[in-house]
Amino acid sequence: MQIGNIHSLESFGTVDGPGIRYVIFAQGCPLRCLYCHNPDTWKVGNAPIQMTAEALLQEVSKYKTYIQKRGGVTFSGGEPLLQARFVGDFFRLCRQENIHTALDTSGCLFNDDVKQMLEYTDLVLLDIKTINATLHQKLTGISQDKPLAFLNYLQEINKPTWIRHVVVPTFTFNEKDLTDLAHFLKPYTMIERIELLPYHTYGAFKYEEMGKKYPLEGVEDLNSEQLKKAEEIFKNEGFVVS
Ligand code: SF4
Incomplete structure (x- = not known):
């Protein structure tokens, strides 16, 4: 029996997929x-919460009346793909209960467990970090090969997908990279919308608590003017942007 390693649970999420969502943050x-x-x-x-897929479904079921209407469950992270077998088991149980399932991921792993998990996934929220290969390595520590293989597979199986992209001043807030990304994504017909997430520094205190230096010290939050500019680039390519 698979045991899920979970960082935390949120019973009333409103930003990770459609409607009201029960959000599970993977460790x-x-x-x-x-x-x-x-x-x-x-x-x-060493996850703070460890539980089976059955126990997690029982927990989620307490909120079924309001998440079932227009919402559902979202597995976020951390990175849920590290526990694809567990997430697949859990999503399969959700399907049986008619609960909508969304996966919020960086797409950094691609194997048979991931493919099987996607069979029980209704919507993928794929966080594309950047289309600039050099910047991708610098920004994330990995190459973009796996995320792009994951993206291509989503097209192959025609999986409803929302692309998420964090817009960071001096890094991804760059007209050329944003335009290149919009052009690159245009042929992918399974993409339903683009969500642009403005960079903010809310998480900086966690680095301090962990005794780590905040890597983007001095980089300011993305302002509404900059966000609007980024949105225009994707809207001009015909995307629904939120
Ligand atoms: S933002 Fe990046 S490092 Fe942080 S949890 Fe998501 S994929 Fe991992």
Whole structure:
């Protein structure tokens, strides 16, 4: 029996997929995004919550009446793909209960467990960090090969997908990279919308608590003017942007 390593649970999420969502934050992530506001989820193992898929469904079921209407469950992180078998088991149980399932991921792993998990996933929220290969390595610590293989597979199976992209001043807030990303994504017909997430420094205190230096010290929050500019670039390519 698979045991899930979970960092935390949120019973009333409104920003990770459609409607009201029960959000499960997985423990463990192989990336090291410079702007990550959840560095406390990085460490693999030693999760604050450990439970079976059945026990997790029981917990979620307490909120079924309001998440079932237009919402559902979202597995976020950390990186849920590290526990694809567990997430697949859990999503399969949710399907049986008619609960909508969303996966919030960086797409950094691609294997048979991931493919099987996607069979029980209704919506993927894929966080594309950047389309600039050099910047991708610098920003996340990994190459973009796996996330792009994951993206291509989503197209192959025609999986409803929302692309998420964090817009960071001096890093991803760059007209050329944003335009290149919009052009690159245009042919992917399974993409339903683009969500642009403005960079903020809310997570900085966590680094301090962990005795780590905040990697983006001095980088300011993205302002509404800058966000509007970024949105225009994607709207001009015909995307629904939120
Ligand atoms: S993928 Fe998400 S959790 Fe992992 S380092 Fe990047 S922002 Fe943080």
